[in-house]
Amino acid sequence: MHQKTIAVRAATIAVVMAFAGCASEAPQPAAPKNISAPLKPEGLLPPGVSAALKAGDAVAxxxxxxxxxxxxxxxxxGDHLPAGTLVxxxxxxxxxxxxxxxxxxxxxxxWVVEAELLRP
Structure with a gap:
């Protein structure tokens, strides 16, 4: 009977230890997402987005x-620019x-929408 008591206590301790980690922290709110994140040139670009344009280019x-x-x-x-202006x-x-x-x-x-830029 002594061995049975030890086994029951060990099982009880194991269950308590398993649940102890579950209640240790409250759920954290999700981090906000930037919906205007810069695109990486090496990534896949959606249709209509030019891979030929890159930071540092001069376009009209x-x-x-x-x-x-x-x-x-x-x-x-802000400012209004005429057609042909280099940016x-x-x-x-x-x-x-x-x-x-x-x-x-x-x-x-x-900021200028890409459709307004002449592609090189």
Whole structure:
């Protein structure tokens, strides 16, 4: 009977130890996700996004374009640039509204949708 008592106590201790780790921490909230994360050139790009464009390239604007303060079509517009203006690409983001480039123009900076850029 003594061996049976020891076995029952050992089993009880094992169960208690197993559950002890379960209640040690409260669930943590999920980390926020950046929906406008920069794309890596070596990654797969969605259809319509040019792999030929990269940070540091100088490209021209297809049409008169407003530089946006954020990469969204309804964002506040900064400077307006005429067609043919050369801009230098700084970084690209992809969001629900398309592929956008942060660009430097001769006297301004802002966001331009990739469709407005002439591809090299």
């Amino acid at each position: 604007l297809k049409a008169p374009t407003a530089l946006r303060l954020t990469p969204l079509p309804n964002a506040e517009a 230098r690409l700084k970084s690209r983001v992809l969001n629900a509204r398309g592929s956008w480039w942060l660009v430097d123009a001769p006297n301004a900076s802002g």
